[in-house]
Amino acid sequence: ETGVTQTPRHLVMGMTNKKSLKCEQHLGHNAMYWYKQSAKKPLELMFVYNFKEQTENNSVPSRFSPECPNSSHLFLHLHTLQPEDSALYLCASSQGGGAPSSYNSPLHFGNGTRLTVT
């Protein structure tokens, strides 16, 4: 089992659909992240969870709704998306926890979900 697993790998949805992206990590990490990767733009941090608590919401539109039921699972619920939301959505995890030794611990990424909004 790879460290960070994302499903589905590809998703095509209409603007009125509701879908969810799933991320699971088997690394024993305490922090999980959602990133958006669009062509020719820097990686954009969307949300951060540390010990299941959301610690960062980077001004993400409410049509993206994260959920973190435990330290191993992270979801991104999608509804009423726009075509410009089409991108690669990457989940990542890191040691987290808040101790200084965990700051800037490496991010471990999943392979992403390629989302196309039609």
Add this chain to the structure above:
Amino acid sequence: AQSVTQLGSHVSVSEGALVLLRCNYSSSVPPYLFWYVQYPNQGLQLLLKYTSAATLVKGINGFEAEFKKSETSFHLTKPSAHMSDAAEYFCAVSGAPNFGNEKLTFGTGTRLTIIP
């Protein structure tokens, strides 16, 4: 505030030649610096990181990077390119040792192509 600039969105080198990918950063505090690599259809993977110890940092797959404070640079090099090095490379900066990954700023990436 912090930022990172990767010079050259595309770099092509011949197999066996030197690889040099450029990264310049801006940070108001001593930075932590990272290089990540993304192979096709995969997520990002850490190559190496600088955390204020040795200025020359060795990473995986024969890559290394040198922190030069006077030039605000953290360029990535590999002496001899291999076909398997073809990927996209991202430089990233974190503003301070006491900031977590939520403060990590990525560059726009450099796509490395290896010519047989």
